[in-house]
Amino acid sequence: MSDSRVTNATATGFQYLPPPRWVDGKPSLHQITDEILEPLERRPGKGWWICFSVAFAGLLNLAGMVIYLVANGIGVWGLNNSVGWAFDITNFVFWVGIGHAGTLISAVLLLFRQQWRTSINRSAEAMTIFAVMCAGLFPAIHLGRPWDAFFIFPYPNQRGPVWPNFRSPLVWDVVAISTYLTISLVFWYLGMIPDLATLRDRTKAGIKKQMLGVISLGWNGSHRTWARYEIVSLVLAGLATPLVLSVHSIVSMDFATSLLPGWHTTIFPPYFVAGAIYSGFGMVLTLLIITRQTMHLERYITVRHLDKMAKVSMFTGMIVSYAYATEFFSAWYAGNLYERFHFINRAAGPYAWCFYLMVLGNVITPQLLWWKSLRSNVAALFIISVLINVGMWFERFVIIVVSLHRAFLPSGWGMFYPTMIDVGILVGSFGLFFTCFLLFIRFLPMIAMWEIKGVVEQAKQPAAFTSDEGGLSETVHA
């Protein structure tokens, strides 16, 4: 970044910096619309078709496996009397966690007025919704009798009426995740309405224009509407922020309120939230690197965006590492025999390799991000983001399966070995996720054009106060 970024430095030490540029070059408003909508208006390239075929095959596989599972019962999984939760709940926690980065980017960064969110918030929110859909699948199918899932809702019934046990975190979980999905969906759709109108007004008359006309709700760019719209977005962001913290806290209470060594710990809520954001940013990085390369959106999703996300990953990764250390410390310091055995077993038992994969992904990998050369290397970041996802999946596996397989009574010990159906449903959930995401980037504006336009126009203003790091290092001290 050039010296022109530095405009003034006052005697008081306050520095007036021009706003950072989050879009490369100086595209006109028209150009922004054209470039962002271009992938939607042409036929998809070979890359998209290859990705879509693989993802769709995964989705078909998921459908087949789930039908087989429901027809035969959950005995087709590797569960047994010792390990009653394994891949199902591991996948559930993994996918819910992925969603959290989307809400963080769209809501928390909106409240903090971080402009770099504008290029990535739309796709991150889409990721949230698809990830929560994948997550919701697992509790439903692990019931064994998914057609009885409605028992969880408090409705007048002829069994007493017996109501749900509202003291149970499993009930909280259902309410939290349904609320999370609903609010995320509404927030995502609300943010998309102006862009759907832009798309509608470019589309030639036909069935596509009619559909866009229905879902863009007659938006016409009125500023009186814009003024309300911005306040409503802020209110929703303010609601979504505590919501996202509550969701993974409640997920963690599914474990923390039990008495099982390895689960029964008060550190879980913050530890799970940090892990969720960490894994979510890993997934956002994976998705956005694929998107910017295949859809040629390097101008909008710049290396500076990837750098920011890498920093968030590093920070949350270190919180997660700290939580691991705290768990080991309290297992030793508290002097509870079972707790101590559990942690020795975690690091030296039959599933130790899972533990070390988790350490590789969540403790060692984030440390690599100290190097700016790695943070600005797209290929390296892609590999790191995949390692983060692998590490976080194994974290949930370690927490769930390793805690269950050797609990209090040695006579109740056992091992869990996944079956083909376990693995197939995990792979299939990725198929569902990527199918949805690929359809999204094909049919809907994947970058919030109206927000980009606002940011680009604001960057043309001569000078403004900014808390951003953008130009600090180059500032001349007068």
Place this chain on the structure above:
Amino acid sequence: MPRNFLVATFLDADHLLGAVRAARSKNFRIYDVYAPYPIHHLDEAMEIRRTRLPWITLAAGIFGLVSGLLLQFYTAILDWPLNVGGKPDNSTLAFLPISFELTVLFGGLATVAAFFLRARLFPGKRECLVARGVTNDAFALVLRKRDASFDARLAYSVLQESGAAAIEERVIEL
């Protein structure tokens, strides 16, 4: 009902903002401005009153909170108390997570619903665009032409001086 409007289009936000300020200084009431993104400082320039929609959020949130608590008190204490693990029937603290979620759910949905109602946005509404490209790269300032008090000549000159790319009179339904 279609009405008479004076529509001035602009190619950039700065000129538009200048025109709004100039028109306000000549005491024209700004009917509305149409833009592809929310322009900074336009609220103050147009003298738009801050929306009261957050009160809807508050009211609906309180409703969600109270109904969540009442539901749980009624079902777990009054209607059919169930002894689970020896915990007290009235486990108020354990009722908080669900009450919180319902607060957020009701508050969020009601706010968005109220916004759609207030801004008159609904599926199937036919859009009325005052000028080409207001959802893409153009900006439009709209004044309502009233019969008596509206000084059209003055309005034309103010808008022209502020750098309007085009000014036209339109009879439309906005």
